[in-house]
Amino acid sequence: MLALVLASNIQHRASRSRNNPRLTNLRRCPMHRSFTIVALMVLLLLLGLNRIGTAQAVYDTVSIYELQFVPDPDANDLSPRLGDTVVVRGLVMHYPRDLWVGARWAVYIVDPDSFPNPWSGFFIIQHDTFAIQTGMGFLEPGMICYFTGVVDEFNHFSQVAVLTNPPVPITIESAGNPLPAPVLLTADDIDNRADAEQWESMWTRVENATIVNNQVPGNWASFTDATGATAFMGEYFNWFRDRLIGGTYTWPAPGTNFNVNGFIRDEPSGYTTNPRDTLDLEILTNPPVISDVTRNPGVPTSSDAVTVSATIVDNGFVQSATVHYSVDEGAWQQLAMTANQDTFSAQIPPQSDGAFVRYFVSAMDNDNEVSTFPGDTSRATGRVFFYTVRDAGLTIEDVQNTHGYAADNSGYEGYEVTLQGVVMTDSTDEVGDFWIQDDAAPWSGIWVNNVPTTAVKGDLVSVTGTVQESFTVTRLDNVTNVSVVTPGVGEFPPIDVTTGAVTTGAPTAEMYEDVLVRVQNVTVTDPFPDGFPGFGEFVVDDGTGGVRVDDFFDAFSGQVAADTTFPQGAHIDYIIAFGYFSFSNYKLIPRDSLDVGPMTAIGEPLPGLPTEFALEQNYPNPFNPTTDIEYSIARAGQYRLEVFNILGQRVRELASGYHNVGNFRITWDGRDDAGNRVSSGVYIYRLSGRDVSLSKKMILLK
Known part of the structure; x- marks a missing residue:
């Protein structure tokens, strides 16, 4: 009973501090802080968390530097200990409920011995908040703690996920420590991966900056400083996110000069500095x-x-x-x-x-x-x-074309328009919505949202509605009229594109939003780009760059399942889909399973857990046209299985990505990365990754 009372008291105080940004650890009175710390320690003892040393002794204790440092962030910014279970020590910088992480707890920590040196900040998260035995929910700023968890990556953002099954408690080394002053950076330090990765999760400050755009998608603001570089402020802390979404706060006006303290976060669209509240944002000027x-x-x-x-x-x-x-x-x-x-x-x-x-x-x-x-x-x-200016009515391209501007807002956002196009989907694909196109060309498609009228594929229709940007995807909403102009004119065929042309970062990706396209001879390079079990997405690549495929449509939803419906290394003849954008990534969204061509699954996990790495001789050998390759991964991490010709040129990437410990079998179908059959001859297959580089020869005879 005493434990519950103490827990309630601590949570109540943490809640008060979140709602009042002035009640931070640096500003609270020593008596209050001492009471909270003593209460927490008593609570941990009552919960049986005094067996911490024994629980953590079985795992390596590493420094934040060992988790963060990578020699070439542009080439690979993933933690070198990815997949490992480790113990890491750090100074807690804020309360575990201050961040927008859903039903989770999370804190930024810094190394109290090496901060403010680069590579000395990290992120700790606990996914299961029912496991209160970890003590994570009761942490306060100024505590130096040892955390036990698995190193993972969320969209290239390194973090340790605290062990909760069974819970491994956090060791509190000391409490009430002062928080360090932030490290002084410039916009140029955080405007690209090569420079910014060393500051990931660090407590930083930028001075004499100027707001450039206070309405960047994602509730961000962009800014510049004397370096001329452009960087971003984000709303990862709840104080800003809640108010920005609720409309009770906006970022300072463009032209405003300011200083900002914040934590650096690696996001798919760029690095952001994230202030905790308005006390971290010092306004220097107030333009109109x-x-x-x-x-x-x-x-x-x-x-x-x-x-x-x-x-x-x-x-x-x-x-x-x-x-x-x-x-x-x-x-x-x-x-x-x-x-x-x-x-x-x-x-x-x-x-x-x-x-x-x-x-x-x-x-x-x-x-x-x-x-x-x-x-x-x-x-x-x-x-x-x-x-x-149009006297004969707008085209879909008039509404969709961004005319080369990086921000992809429609020029007609918020205005009612009337458009004509051929219906490319119907209620069997997505209930209540449909897509129209007026040409088989870039910029020619648009999503018509939430329409009670039943649309028929192939009909030419006229639609009146308001142009809306739904998380930067342009669509027609508040539809007031749908009428058939000419029935049965037929659907437009898909446009053939490469995966590299429609992927995130491609300058051409936006022009294929809501347009039916086709990619051919693709390989599944990552069945779970967001980690297992994922969010219904997988990545395919035709050799020009990987693009995500999402089960957005009702008729395709559930096709991408945790049972690896589309396993790593599988070859797919073609995918027909609309271009789409969500959660900072361009994607392909097939209408139904008929839009996905024949698949050759060429990889499968085998039973057993190996204790050492192995690459077996392929069988059969010589072979024609297919052969099986078995390999063993003794340590979870990023690995590749590739085929090379005798000149050392890569012919095919059979597997690439994160592997758990296990035994695997992959079938090579004698094709290269472009889907072409290769000629007879000697080929070398190689397994490479952390702590391993193994290769063998095989012979293809026709």
Whole structure:
């Protein structure tokens, strides 16, 4: 009973500290801190957590540096101890419920002996919060602890997952230690993997920075500093995330100068610094705040002058406001905006049919501080507002094409449009939604969301709805009309593309969003890119770069299962799918199982747990056209099984990715990475990875 009372008391205090950012460990009174620490230690004893040393003794104790350091982050930034169970020591930097990690506990830690040197920050997470015996839920900033868990990676972000089955308690070495000052960095230090990886999970500070864009997708803000590099602030701490999503807080206006303290996180879209609360964000200047930029009409014709309006406020007064506009990529022109209280407006003159018009808004206050909206108007990293003048109605490309701007917002976001296209899916694929295309070309498709009307594949339809960005995917929502223009015109065929053209980071990936494409002769290179059992995704590669395949559609949902329906190394003749984007990755979403061509499964796990690495002789040998290769992995980690010709050129990657300890069999079908059959001759197959490099010869005879 006493243990429960103490646990409740500690959790109540932790909750209070989260809601009041001023109650951090550095600012709380010593008497309060001492009571909490004593209560926690009593609680741990009552829960039977005093057998810590025995539980941890069976695992290696390593430093944070040993978990983090990699010699070439661009080539491989995965922890060298990936998959190992280890014990690591660190100073807890905040409360375990401060972060947005769902129903989990997590803390950033730093090495109290080596911080602020590079590679001295790490991340600890506990997935099962019912296992309170670990003591993770009762940690406080300033505690130096030993954590026991498995080293893993979440989207290239290194972490230790605390052991919970059975629970291995955390050892508290000491408590009440002062938190260190953050290490001073620049935007240039965290704008790319080669520079930023050494600062992953570190407690850092950037000074004299300037907000570039306060509306980066994902509730981020971009900023720059004297180095000229662009970096990002994220909302990984609940204080910011809850308020940004709830609409009660926005990042400072573009042009704002500030200092920021935060923890560095490796995200699929870039590295972010993540402040804990507004006390970590020191505002140095306050330029005008521009919001609610609109145009009227939203879909202009050649007879329309377009009124651009914006709400602009300042802590002093707005001295001037300007609409900047450009026609057909011409020079930027300026229009002075007139004020009606906080609403400012100006008119862009009528333009000819087919003209492409870009625009943005700027403002200056009485201190001559300037802001723009959007904050970043460059093509390389930002966006502007735009529209195409159409007298005969918009095309889907008018709505989808981003015109080379990095931010992929539609120029018609928030406006009602009418589009025509051929129905490419129906209710047997996805209930309530359908996809239309008006051509077999890039930018030609769009998702029509939440429509009660039943659509028929192959019909040419007219759809009226509001353009919406759903987590950066453009779609039509709030649909008010769907009518058949011409029935039975037939679906457009898929566009043949390479996996490298539609994968994350490819400059062409966005143009295939919502467009039906086909990739051919692909190999499954990772059946669980998010770890086992995954989220219904796997990765395929035709040799040009891997792309995720997602079971988004109702008719395909469940096809990607934990029983490795698409096992590593399997060869798939083709996949027909729509381009899609979610959780920072471009993906392919097949409509149903008929969109996935014949598969040759060429890898399977075998029973038994080996104690040493082995690569067996292939059988049969010589062979034609297929042969089996068995190998054993004695230590979990990243491994590859590859086939080379006698010149040392790689012919085929049979397996690549994380392997658990086990015995495996893979069948090589005599094809190269492009799916072509190879000629007769001698080939070398090699197993490589941490602590192993084994090879053997085999002969293909035709």
